[in-house]
Amino acid sequence: MPELETVIVTRLEAYESLSALVGTRIYPLILPQSPTLPAVTYQRTDGPRDHCMDADSNVASPRFAFDSWASTYAGAKAVATQVREALQRWADADTDPVVLDSLIESDEDLYEPDTGMYHVRSDWTIWHYEGGS
DSSP: OOOHHHHHHHHHHHOHHHHHHHTTOEEESSOOSSOOSSEEEEEEEEOOEEEOSSSEEEEEOOEEEEEEEESSHHHHHHHHHHHHHHHTTOOBTTSSSOEEEEEEEEEEEEEETTTTEEEEEEEEEEEEESSOO
């Protein structure tokens, strides 16, 4: 079974409005050195699972952070908008693992003075089945 991260990246790369901005520049954890912008980074920040009294539900709700990077504030905001539109309330019974729902929890605007890059970090909960559906 593919990792949830693979399914998420496939979703983001296939989202036409986001792809028009970043192409396939969607990276785990960190940007490459001297990156081409705009770009997106992502990371799993938490991994809770649902449990029942008699058995596990096989439902997980990990939290992810997505950073939308650009050389301008407006560029970072534009990328972040497309990430939000690609993921908000996303559910897909045809993915493996099955994505049940995707909800944005928060976002914040940031600036990196050492690199001169702007980014918008958005935090998400993505509900999905683990270990089969």
